[in-house]
Amino acid sequence: MCGIAGYFGPDAISPDRLQATLTAMHHRGPDGSGQASLAVGDNHLHLLHTRLAIIDPEARSDQPFDADDCLLVFNGEIYNFVELREELAQLGHQFETTGDTEVIIKAYRAWGLDCISRFEGMFAFAIFDRQEHCLILARDGFGEKPLFIHQDGRGLYFASEIKLLRQMGVQAGDINQDRMERFLIHGYRALNGRADSFYENITPFPPGHHARLSSPADYQPRSYWQLTHDPQPMNWMEAVEGTKHHLKNAIKLRLRADTNVAITLSGGIDSNVLAAIAAHEFDQTIHSFSMLEAEIGYNEEPLINRAVEALQCDHHIMRVHGHDFMDRLARIVHQQDAPVPTIAMYLDAWLAESVSEAGYKVALNGMGSDELFSGYYDHYLYYLAGFDGTPAYEEKVSEWRASMGQWIRNPLLKDPHRFSREPGFRDHLYLSMPDIGEFTCRPPGAYGLERDYSRDLLRNRMLNELHHEAVPVYLLAGDHNWMAQSVESRSAYLDRDLARFLYSVPSELLFRDGRAKALLREAGRGLVPPEILDMSRKVGFNARITSLLYRDNPDVVERLMSDTPVFDILRRDRIEQLMKPDTPLEGYDNFLFAFASAQLFYLNEA
Known part of the structure; x- marks a missing residue:
């Protein structure tokens, strides 16, 4: 696990900015750092890396890693590197290290871009291929490791974190008010309905994609893997x-x-x-x-x-x-x-x-x-809807009432027939609280970005x-x-x-x-x-907002009620009411936390 950053374009980045970026990356890799700068035709390529040494912690695996006419910066782990290494050795490849970094380059040389679909792991990496004079970017299938992109019309910047792009000189742009509104009104589930970030000029590199660039203008990620529903007969x-x-x-x-x-x-x-x-x-x-x-x-x-x-x-x-x-x-x-x-x-x-x-x-x-594995409370109701109209339906409903149904607090999910009657109902997911319209400066729009992946309602x-x-x-x-x-x-x-x-x-x-x-x-x-x-109640790390946010502290209230663009989205008078110590907060935990989090983002990061 490490930090990576880079630039590919006609304008060289100054040594001071490169060093400042490495310094800003230190938390991602305190065990070592490195950089490489080279000319690629009329363009400059900068690759930066800081290392958290987990596998083969010796200096021989430091990055940028240079081998087989390839230069690599890599964040993450290739968990099946042992098996891939054995397969590559049988093909005649020789290794100088015992870790997964070198395996990436050897696999790329053996199988080209097809190597990426063989990697079981979490990763975001950049490879410069000196033979083909191209830059390869890739990210794992689930998106465990981040990679952010900025294009300014001339060059392409990439990094593990947005703050690293800014250190390289990127103008991140204004705070993305559309994304903020989605977050505050529709909740965190609405964040990734669009490929954006909280800054106007920054976008994520998509999970399960790779890109091959001979020039900065060639940036066009292509999918190499996405999980699909493919049911097979089995008992x-x-x-x-x-x-x-x-x-x-x-x-x-x-x-x-x-x-x-x-x-x-x-x-x-x-x-x-x-x-x-x-x-x-x-x-x-x-x-x-x-x-x-x-x-x-x-x-x-x-x-x-x-x-x-x-x-x-x-x-x-x-x-x-x-x-x-x-x-x-x-x-x-x-x-x-x-x-x-x-x-x-x-x-x-x-x-x-x-x-x-x-x-x-x-x-x-x-x-x-x-x-x-299907673990949320609403999942069982989607499952129940699949039995509607069959002899087993009422029996399944009775099982739900005696088990998971007794623990549900959300009033929108207490009806076991919810999705039998309204298969498209999603208010429990896409509204941060049922009465959100009373807290917004204008009526909240509908959020309808659910995508079609399967005809099976649950899946x-x-x-x-x-x-x-x-x-x-x-x-x-x-x-x-x-x-x-x-x-x-x-x-x-x-x-x-x-x-x-x-x-x-x-x-x-x-x-x-x-x-x-x-x-x-x-x-x-x-x-x-x-x-x-055998417990039917869903548990996990969580807390009430009242255990964290002390509304009887005037300094806390004053800080949160500061004048920021958050009140272009939310009504100040309704938030003021929530901030009174005697106002009940049952059902408002997630919303009030989101407000506090957004307000501190405006105050400290804008």
Whole structure:
């Protein structure tokens, strides 16, 4: 895991700017830095890199890495580099290092651009091919590793973070008010409906794409991979065995590191199955970290204590408080170059600080499990809609009422017939709260950017969450959270073979006995305590806004009510009412956090 930046165009960047960019990248790679500048015809190419040494930490793997007439800067990990290295060695390739960096160049020389689809990992990289006089840019299929782009009509700039582009001299432009409005009115799920950022002149390089440039004008990313729904005939036992096989392999690959690996442990199924397989199948010593909220309904301490007892792990606990909420949030906003999307990602950044302070450089998380195994409360209702009109429908509804249905707080999801009657209903997803119209300066427009990936109602919803609504938002925030602390965060479930298999499983096998994540539960059977594995309530790191935001502190209120363009979107009088200590905030947690996050972005980053 590292930081990369570069420029390809006619205007050379000054040495002072290049050094300033490397300095700004230090948090992403404190173990080394390097740069290369060369002429490519009438253009200049600059490649910059800072290194967080995880695999083959010796200087021989420092970057920019120069071999086989290729120059490489690379951020991320190629988890299957061992298998690829063996395959390449059989083709006659020789290696000078033991890590994954050199494997990228050898694979490119062996298979050209087709090598990228062979990489199982998280990555964003740039290769300059001296033989073909071209620059290759690529990003992993799920978008775990970020890459931002700026084009000024002459040259192409790219970097792991927006602030690095600005250090290179990029004029990022004004704050993108359209994106801010989507965020505040429709919530974080609306952020990636368009390929933009919170700055007008910056765009993301799309996940699962590569680009080949002989000149800066050639920039045109092309897709090399995207997960699709491809159901295949199989029974329950075949689905279980396939899940276990692919899940174990995914975790095995992501445990590869020349340093200790930490695990973020909640009271939920995802992290517990991950930790249990690592411990029992691969004899991994578990170093776990948890964030605890005392508020009833969010307190996971009994479940986490049971997990720690079962795992016999080295466990670290952080407890939620709001004593330095505003300063910490402002710091995280700066790290993100954007408002922090959710309370959960605020806590994620806090957790990253603790993992780093304890001396760890790698941490595993359960990101993506809900979108692969089907874990959200509304997923079961989409599943129920598929049985409408069949003899099994009422039985399935009864199972839901006795299980997941009893835990639902969102009033829009309490009706089990919701999607049977209204298959296109999405207000529970695309409004930050039901009465948002009372808080906006003008009536909120409809948000209708759900894309068609599958005719299956459930799978189409899951693929929207996986491709642009949920997972990419969390991945970007997570990358910036953890790299700000010089820690590599690995998403164990975001494995392409596992994902392909799960999207070939018949949808009805994703649920059992009124509960979601049936296949993941079965994969953890005998490894995870049953009181965790069989729980129907969804849990995970989260907190009430009242545990963080102290409205009885006049300094906090004054800071948040500062005059900024946020009040071109939201009504000041309604926000003032929410900021009064005696105003109930039930149902307003996410909205008020989004407001606070956006306000600090305007105050500190504009």
